[in-house]
Amino acid sequence: MxxxxxxxxxxxxxxxxxxxxxxxxxxxxxxxxxxxxxxxxxxxxxxxxxxxxxxxxxxxxxxxxxxxxxxxxxxxxxxxxxxxxxxxxxxxxxxxxxxxxxxxxxxxANIRPAKATPGVRAVSPSMDLVVVRENTEGFYADRNMFVGSGEFMPTPDVALAVGVFTRPAATRIARQAFELARSRRKKLTIVHKANVLALTTGLFRDACLDVAEDFPDVDVRSEHVDAITAHLVRSGEDFDVIVAENMFGDILSDLTGELSGSLGSAxxxxxxxxxxxxxxxxxxxxxxxxxxxxxxxxxxxxxxxxxxxxxxxxxxxxxxxxxxxxxxxxxxxxxxxxxxxxxxxxxxxxxxxxxxxxxxxxx
The missing domain is CATH 3.40.718.10 (Isopropylmalate Dehydrogenase)
Structure with a gap:
């Protein structure tokens, strides 16, 4: 019950x-x-x-x-x-x-669908996707520490932030995303920036790819976060489920909310x-x-x-x-x-x- x-x-x-x-x-x-x-x-x-x-x-x-x-x-x-x-x-x-x-x-898990509604003017009128965002780690300092904050200033002129990525957290959000993709159009996109942040977002990408082995019926691809923003604007209808770490997921879900109509409808x-x-x-x-x-x-x-x-x-x-x-x-x-x-x-x-x-x- x-x-x-x-x-x-x-x-x-x-x-x-x-x-x-x-x-x-x-x-x-x-x-x-x-x-x-x-x-x-x-x-x-x-x-x-x-x-x-x-x-x-x-x-x-x-x-x-x-x-x-x-x-x-x-x-x-x-x-x-x-x-x-x-x-x-x-x-x-x-x-x-x-x-x-x-x-x-x-x-x-933060689940944010972005689906265009007939009658609402949209940049991407055929968009129907879901952003699955890891909600506890990544680069957001208010969520990635057990005690204290991951953002701090050792001097008045220096500000530092700690991004936290763990395999267990990436694995459980990936599983949520794959299960959702299996119930939809069986397409999943992993978002990362491993060409620059190889250890952190690379770990996130690789953990997601490991989970993909349990979902052979789901078509998987990975995209750099900067590239996917352009693809979403140009051809948002091509995407089904997107899985991303905390900050990337936050930004992308706001973008897709606007592309599909309005953030007020997301x-x-x-x-x-x-x-x-x-x-x-x-x-x-x-x-x-x-x-x-x-x-x-x-x-x-x-x-x-x-x-x-x-x-x-x-x-x-x-x-x-x-x-x-x-x-x-x-x-x-x-x-x-x-x-x-x-x-x-x-x-x-x-x-x-x-x-x-x-x-x-x-x-």
Whole structure:
């Protein structure tokens, strides 16, 4: 059984976060409820948890211990964006609230699909790929150390950073990527920069190639990170699954999100072998927060990805059915001409959500 259950159904955590999170996350919850009702699945018991600036103001921490403890008993949660840059100075040098959750639960895989939607102008209108990003090591200093940071300054004029690559981490993210590729079009691209970073990204590439031996049905190629950026712009439709270390994966998934339409529409989940966090790739957008202009597509589709992931880990099949229902509801909404301004429409956040909910309710 996935998650806790009670008379109300499966329990999933929900954290609105900062900025536009307060507008888009509740909308995603409504869409999930509508889709679950339409497919006849069990109702979800939503568990609101303290997170972000509100938690900081109320209890002195943007990610309270009580929230982490509550998440332990859940297998899935939806997390809104955070605006760490606006927190008091003492919190700005720490791990972000989302980073604390990722590290605490070892959410080592960041899965970011990039699929063009009919009705949305895209640089790559036939793109349909997934970036699988290793989420715990690489060149990001806030994720690659057990204690302390991998970024430091021995003098005011010298800044150093330590990139960490291990075979176990590369192997487990490669296995996730190959399993995903096997379920799709059976094509996988390994991203590295081994012509310059031979020991570090070379280890990542070689560990992925070792895993490839267990997946003879998957067509494998490797690309230098600078070369693949050009290939994605020129012929993004040629790619299926891309596996990359942390920083390369972050950059490439932002690129593919824009090439396929808009970063505001790009879904994302972070997973371990037993936990999943739905969290859109975009930020809290404080400049438009409270103006009813944000695009909720990314968090809605991230929630659908969460349901699909849970279904693949012994969850009820209705979760997968609801995920497909949500994807169709979003496509139908945009196809009908209802879209937010960032993807060429005039709908407000609330108007867009209402139409998606209406489509999701249709069985």
């Amino acid at each position: 996935v998650g806790n259950s009670n008379e109300a159904g499966y329990a999933i955590g929900v954290m609105d976060g900062d900025g536009i999170g307060k507008e888009i996350v509740p909308g995603a919850v409504r869409v999930v409820d509508a889709a679950m009702s339409a497919v006849g699945g069990p109702p979800i018991a939503w568990v609101p948890l303290a997170f972000g600036r509100d938690a900081l103001d109320e209890v002195g921490s943007p990610i309270p211990d009580a929230t982490l403890e509550a998440l332990t008993s859940l297998h899935g949660w939806i997390v809104g964006p955070h605006d760490s840059a606006s927190y008091p100075e003492e919190f700005r040098g720490r791990l972000t609230p989302g980073g604390v959750i990722r590290k605490h639960f070892d959410l080592y 879904p994302s989940i972070n997973t371990s072998d037993s936990k999943v966090m739905a969290q859109a790739a975009h930020g809290s957008a404080p400049d438009i927060a409270g103006h009813n202009r944000a695009n909720p597509t990314a968090i809605i589709l991230s929630s659908a990805l969460m349901l699909e992931w849970l279904a693949s880990r012994s969850g009820p099949s209705s979760f997968a059915s609801a995920a497909r229902h949500i994807e169709r509801a979003v496509s139908a909404t945009i196809g009908s001409g209802v879209a937010t301004s960032d993807i060429g429409g005039q709908a407000s956040t609330s108007e867009f959500i209402e139409v998606v909910v209406a489509h999701a309710l249709r069985s």
